[in-house]
Amino acid sequence: MLTVDFARLRIEPGTRVLDLGCGGGRHAFECYRRGARVVALDTNAADLSGVAGMFGAMASAGEAGPQGGATAVRGDAHSLSFVDGAFDVVILSEVLEHIPDDHRVIAEAARVLRPGGVLAVTVPRWWPERVCWALSESYHRVEGGHVRIYSRRKLVSRLRAAALVPQGSHHAHALHSPYWWLRCVFGDVPWYHRLLVYDIMHRPWWTRAAERLLNPVLGKSLVVYLRKPVS
Numbered sequence: 001m002l003t004v005d006f007a008r009l010r011i012e013p014g015t016r017v018l019d020l021g022c023g024g025g026r027h028a029f030e031c032y033r034r035g036a037r038v039v040a041l042d043t044n045a046a047d048l049s050g051v052a053g054m055f056g057a058m059a060s061a062g063e064a065g066p067q068g069g070a071t072a073v074r075g076d077a078h079s080l081s082f083v084d085g086a087f088d089v090v091i092l093s094e095v096l097e098h099i100p101d102d103h104r105v106i107a108e109a110a111r112v113l114r115p116g117g118v119l120a121v122t123v124p125r126w127w128p129e130r131v132c133w134a135l136s137e138s139y140h141r142v143e144g145g146h147v148r149i150y151s152r153r154k155l156v157s158r159l160r161a162a163a164l165v166p167q168g169s170h171h172a173h174a175l176h177s178p179y180w181w182l183r184c185v186f187g188d189v190p191w192y193h194r195l196l197v198y199d200i201m202h203r204p205w206w207t208r209a210a211e212r213l214l215n216p217v218l219g220k221s222l223v224v225y226l227r228k229p230v231s
Helices: 026-033 046-061 102-112 124-133 152-158 177-184 190-202 205-218
Strands: 016-020 037-042 069-073 087-093 115-123 163-174 222-226
Touching: 016 102, 026 046, 026 087, 037 046, 037 190, 046 069, 046 205, 069 115, 069 124, 102 115, 102 152, 115 124, 115 152, 124 152, 124 163, 124 177, 152 163, 177 190, 190 205
Parallel strands: 016 037, 016 087, 037 069, 087 115
Antiparallel strands: 115 222, 163 222
């Protein structure tokens, strides 16, 4: 399930990509498939082990794009070990809402992005997230949960403060908003979860059409694209 629109990233063979806070690696895998030289970075050792294993499986199956390379690295988003301008593209997906010092993480993402490079940031959209917080205290008060809700204006303002220039935005995953509302009220919702898994695995035309239609109103994620100016 990809949140970022890869058509906006223009990833080509050899493009240097950092998936910052990669989690299970969904965006990193797509970058590798397209031939990027991708670094998947996270603090969670278990997640990184799975990501590294999938990179190896993709390489063995010939699923890596030409010039592609991939590595999984444990690191701290507040203090990255890479030199300035090390990457052509940085992806920061569903990360900032978990981090108290989001200003510092944004600054680090901007630092390691080359001038002219693209940063893609995704966070939960304001109003679907607000409904989740209203329905369930445990939704955001669990360890590692969400510490803030972003409006588009707040997010873009913090990104602009790092000298990044917005290039467009959209919303994604409309089918997931009702799922999380139901889960906040009733707990597990296995029938809806099966629907989402079916959508992810098979991508039938009717779920894809419904999501495209509903994303502007109901999309759970806000996605913003920015460029680092060439000075």
